[in-house]
Amino acid sequence: MFGKKIKVLVVDDTIVYRKAVSDILGEMPGVEVVGVAHNGKIAVSKIQTLKPDLLTLDIEMPEMNGIEVLQYLQQHAPQVSAIMVSTLTSEGGDMTMRALELGAYDFILKPTATNINDSKQQLRTLLTPLIKTFQTGRTTVGALQQGGTRKIAGTSQGYIRLQATPSTVIGSGRYTAPSVGTSRRQGKSEIVTIGISTGGPNALARMMPMLPGDLGVPIVIVQHMPPVFTKSLANSLNIKCALTVKEAQDGEPLQANVAYIAPGGKQMKLVASADGTNRLIKITNDPPENSCKPSADYLFRSVADYYVGRTTAVIMTGMGSDGTKGLKILKQKGALVIGQDEESCVVYGMPKAPAELGLTDVVAPLDKIAAEIIKSVK
Structure with missing residues (x-):
């Protein structure tokens, strides 16, 4: 309608x-x-x-x-x-x-x-x-x-840290504890992965400059965009950020303090290097998922394979529900999941479904997301 x-x-x-x-x-x-x-x-x-x-x-x-x-x-x-x-x-x-x-x-x-x-x-x-x-x-x-975000009623800091209590209802979202048989979180995260769409370039331009140049971990990002535009986005963010931001290339090893943006019109995943110790970026022509290429689900699944209990996953403004299935797998493997709040999203689509399914650990306005990421890796 x-x-x-x-x-x-x-x-x-x-x-x-x-x-x-x-x-x-x-x-x-x-x-x-x-x-x-x-x-x-x-x-x-x-x-x-x-x-x-x-x-x-x-x-x-x-x-x-x-x-x-x-x-x-x-x-x-x-x-x-x-x-x-x-x-x-x-x-x-x-x-x-x-x-x-x-x-x-x-x-x-x-x-x-x-x-x-x-x-x-x-x-x-x-x-x-x-x-x-x-x-x-x-x-x-x-x-x-x-750039203002209204505070959520009843919270003094403007965001919600969700406790793992079964069926805790906060606002319009229902949050449940992880199901039995999931992996536990193993200390600090060693990678950050982000899924974002409509409103994303503006949101990333506000959030990512808040991250320090010595974050200490790599960031892998899917922003729904066509070819050429992802390179322009990476170049624009690289000027604004203390971190290095680049469009990802096939076969390059993941490095700390670098943010890799999936190329438009391609899929991006992580794979093991030949020596088994490093993680490499793999760019593929695999088909779209959720009508998206790149797809957050596609990336999230591969991160879950290699960083069990050591991932911070962030789901931000965007249409549709790309990322939800991947977040479910990440959550089962002990990831910390941060969702952007409804008030600060241009479109409250991609963060909505995981929040309602109880996959989100922290719901934060745009201007608090960087602080939550830092807290999870430091």
Whole structure:
């Protein structure tokens, strides 16, 4: 079901895309296309009169590009949000990372199909879940920029550390003790693994600079993204973080104080080295899981194989439930599981399912997650 009615302004310098996106949005229940604009300058002139809730915003445009429009929204219309429409290029990837940091809700890729009907179907497939999610829990450029998280009622520190007591109900989540036969946690964690999706680049850009350069363990991350964009994300985070952040490469050994981001369009797992003492990254073309490639479930399973009782697993903002099955295996093998709280998620999807299944040990707002990670490894 679609949620609240929303007004959308379609901004693109190509008439074909303006028409295609407008047609697709016009078919969706609860969506009103209030106007179109063929560049950013015209878009900002229409925002005051049309009062849209959301822009679909081309990144590369003459006169005023998508980045400049987002900067305008920050200053003059922080109640408006934006879904970026990007190209699969290195420059497009870098600009999209900048857009997400400026508070864009998410992005979609311009279709690669030459046939107009195929292109429209690709756009429809990409846009529909984003619009549905936006309708259920709107997030504005202003909200993402403020970076504030409301405290959970009844907790003095703004987060919940869950005790292993059967069926403890906190808020709307039900948390249960681990089942009999699971492995125990063996002291401090020796690896951190993170699964994240919608809202992820912005969340990682806030959380990861809080981690010290001498964390002492490697971090392996699945952020749902297409090829090229994961490299742009890694480069952007590497500039901000004390840790080294890079797009993972096939065959490289895991090193402490390095964060490895799974390449878009590939799967990433851990394997043993030939000498059996080191762990290597393996990049594969294995099929998608939960329609995701890379998939958090795929990565989490392999971490569980090699770090029994010595893993910190973090599940953060994102649509869907990728990661839940992998967290179940990690939990059975003694992992500490940290989930982002509902209040600070752009989309409370990926952390919701494991919390309701009792897999989460700590529920924390975005600004407390780094402290929980440090506590688990130091």
